[in-house]
Amino acid sequence: MTSAVRVAVLSLLWGSTFLWIELALDAFTPVQVTMVRCALGAALLLALCRAKGLRLPRERAVWGRLLVAAFFCNALPFVLFGIGQQTIDSGAAGVLNATTPLWSLLLGVVLGGERPLHAVRVVGLLAGFAGTALIFAPWERSALLGWGALAIVGAAASYAVAFVHMGRHLVGRGIPTLSLAASQLIAATALTALALPFGGLTPVRPEPRALVAVVVLGLFATGLTFYLTYRIIADEGATNAATVGYLLPVVSVVLGAVVLGEDVGPRVAVGMAVVLVGVAMTRHRARPRREQASTRGAAGGGPAGILAAGARAAGPYRSEG
Template sequence: MNGFIDRSRAWARFGVLALLWGSTFLWIELALDALTPVQVTCSRCVLGALTLLAACLGSGRRLPRSRAVWGRIVVAAFFCNALPFAMFSVGQQSIDSGVAGVLNATTPLWSLLIGVVTGAERGLRPSRLGGLLLGFAGVVLIFAPWRAAEPGGWGALAVVVAAGSYAVGFTFMSHFLVGKGIPTISLSAAQLVAATALTVPTLPTGGLRPIDIGPGTLIAVVILGVVATGATFHLTYRNIAAEGATDTATVGYLLPVVSVALGVIVLDEDFGLRSAVGMAVVLAGVGLTRRQSRSPAQARAKTTGGRTGRNGLPRHGLPRHERDVRQ
């Protein structure tokens, strides 16, 4: 029964994360009606940081104090927040929100590639290698470099860079921040504070333009910062702590469904045949990369009704600080 409840909670977290994360591209698109990419990036970092700081203080938690931890947080903030947030804002100036969501689904592919390069993915099976190649073929199809006259090509490239940056950030966070005895609410709040510190200095490059913003756009900016950045990022951190970086990246499977649906329904975006085929190819490739045989530890856990954590350990067998980090 406990195993069923844990799995249900995991699927619920993934579903909520996919819905919130997938809607991000809609809010960015609406925010760009009145703000520059730099202003969008800074505003979502500031609002997200304030949201999580309030949640952190309200729960009685404190921000990390160690300089070494803050150093790692700054690195994670660059790859998981500052850089991808800026790339999404720049990219969506020339591509639709639905296409941005599709391209963001390549994050699991980048995670696998990082694992191959670093040696974390050993004995790569032909099906997973084929999935990796197929997924990137889908990206090329959407990017369409042979159609150089289309301005959207560079926007697509910016979003692909953002997806790759997410993969780097997730991997770094999984190895150097989670599971160290620091509550995830403290880590996520501190990381958005660091992201704010990294992005605010970029305002002179295009963020000092006067703002003429209407009520609708203002609401979109607030939702982008408070919900799609603050709440979503904390939920992402909790998933990394509970499921690992690679499994968390697979929430990208559902992002295209949410982003495309919202783009077509709310923004009346035209989702063309090439993008649709490219989306199908990307998702097929990602699906192949996630096909893997069950490890012996996982098989034992399945027969005993337990769940496994990182390194194949049962959840209840993790050290106490590993369990506490999921708060």
């Protein structure tokens, strides 16, 4: 699966998350939704690991890092999203969740270890957020001033911390990304189980629509989503993985127009165009000056020089299974 296809699939799956959460909350508490979605996602990825003959990591240090990732990428933000969406709608949640790439950019600059930040990427990040804001028009939503909004912002920042941690301490260390994703959701299930006494023991109301929603949320919008997230972090870095969040409102608007026949006004259409341009800019790779100089030199040095320059350019990049 190419990087572009992974981003597209991840956007479709992740873009439906807020809808499934909203439906699941008709029968479950936020803690229960988090517990069930983590458990179902872990079960799916464990089955895929077994089918591929992959084993989970055994090192204690790796599991310690996975617990940190599970807390910031699953247990904490999932509960915060559930809490936040009790008082604000999914559209407001979407625009607040779009702060994740900006948090990731800030952490990447402070902590280092991210791909080099050049002007095109920075402008793309800012344009993506501006386009998202244009789609949702947060200035028209008074609910963005309440505790629910703060919970969603906290979840977005938590995602950014997790992505940077995963990129620095988990990917690229010889462990298959599928095994990492399965292990992280196992750890998240265990962490969430500890929170059951604080809101998870409420009786579940047997709502068929909510039950279907939580199953889809767990298997597809959690299990497959976090496997694809790991792959993108491994291949392109934490900030690029976070920029997928900018595509979520585009997915939401397109699905609403195609499936529900909702109108798309000029403001929303312009916002979608800005988002797409911004995401394209964040995926632009500027060549280092030394590489540019060597390539220019190779252009006058014959076929051997050109091949050598190409090998140097491709050298640092590898695909992880």
